[in-house]
Amino acid sequence: MEYLQANSGGNDSIANMQLMYEKGLDFGVVYNNTGWARKDWPERIKQVADWCFARGITFFETKSEGMEALVKRKKGWPMPASAMQFCTSELKEKPTLELLDRIDANCELTIVTGRRREESQNRRDLAQHQDESPKHGGRDVWNPLYLHDEAMRDELIKRAGFEVLPHSSMECYPCVCANKTDLGCMAKNDPRIDEIEKIEIEMGFTRNEKPRTMFRPYRVGGGVGVRMAIEWGHGKRGFKAPFVPEAYIFKGDATESDSDIAYDENTKEGREFARQCDGGYCGS
Numbered sequence: 629m630e631y632l633q634a635n636s637g638g639n640d641s642i643a644n645m646q647l648m649y650e651k652g653l654d655f656g657v658v659y660n661n662t663g664w665a666r667k668d669w670p671e672r673i674k675q676v677a678d679w680c681f682a683r684g685i686t687f688f689e690t691k692s693e694g695m696e697a698l699v700k701r702k703k704g705w706p707m708p709a710s711a712m713q714f715c716t717s718e719l720k721e722k723p724t725l726e727l728l729d730r731i732d733a734n735c736e737l738t739i740v741t742g743r744r745r746e747e748s749q750n751r752r753d754l755a756q757h758q759d760e761s762p763k764h765g766g767r768d769v770w771n772p773l774y775l776h777d778e779a780m781r782d783e784l785i786k787r788a789g790f791e792v793l794p795h796s797s798m799e800c801y802p803c804v805c806a807n808k809t810d811l812g813c814m815a816k817n818d819p820r821i822d823e824i825e826k827i828e829i830e831m832g833f834t835r836n837e838k839p840r841t842m843f844r845p846y847r848v849g850g851g852v853g854v855r856m857a858i859e860w861g862h863g864k865r866g867f868k869a870p871f872v873p874e875a876y877i878f879k880g881d882a883t884e885s886d887s888d889i890a891y892d893e894n895t896k897e898g899r900e901f902a903r904q905c906d907g908g909y910c911g912s
């Protein structure tokens with residue numbers, strides 16, 4: 629095996645594995661199970677694993693403690709596009725490096741991702757090759773789809789025998805970087821909202837008396853708590869959260885945590901917020 633393809637099950641990942649296959653390259657595929665995927669996502673990943681099996685391609689799946697346990701251990705939610713976006717490092721990067729230590733101790737593999745320049749502003753200068761990526765244990769990274777547009781990508785997906793999804797990967801549902809469109813796509817009665825609300829309430833309040841919510845309020849129209857964030861997602865442009873739900877009103881019990889950045893106000897991290905983490909581990 630010469631290459632290891634990082635695969636989130638999203639459109640770009642499927643196109644990427646098809647491209648590698650058509651080129652006749654010797655590669656394996658790795659999926660990071662974050663324990664936070666949408667309910668139907670394991671079925672999609674099974675399709676990927678079956679596709680690999682049918683072609684003699686090795687499929688790996690990494691496991692981790694999962695988002696809920698991670699958030700409780702860290703006593704806070706990850707902060708997108710900052711040093712505190714610890715979900716990527718804990719749920720994906722570390723498990724991948726552990727796998728690589730086992731299967732590629734001499735760092736000979738090249739890591740392949742399906743990232744494309746066209747996807748977003750913060751990928752517009754993406755290089756085709758990255759030498760000695762520190763996030764991949766010093767291995768080289770190859771982004772063969774870096775110049776592919778959506779039509780070219782979709783052709784590859786169809787040739788792979790997969791449907792083109794109308795949304796991004798659901799490996800994390802929702803992603804901490806979810807935007808208004810992503811949150812607006814979640815049904816208001818989605819059970820995942822209840823799960824998040826339960827965790828948020830259990831997480832309590834920061835030293836500054838702010839509730840520890842998955843989405844920082846200033847990013848979601850001032851909405852405090854996941855239910856208000858979802859309302860913002862469904863709301864018109866300029867929607868502002870109408871009230872703070874009772875469970876998120878401080879009643880005099882604060883704790884300290886290193887993860888407590890930017891729950892309460894706009895900050896440098898907030899202004900620099902990017903919609904995607906871009907270490908090569910998180911799909912779009």
Ligand code: SF4
Pocket residue numbers: 662706713715716719720799800802803804805905909910911
């Ligand atoms: S997809 Fe989103 S929630 Fe999942 S690890 Fe990446 S940044 Fe974190």
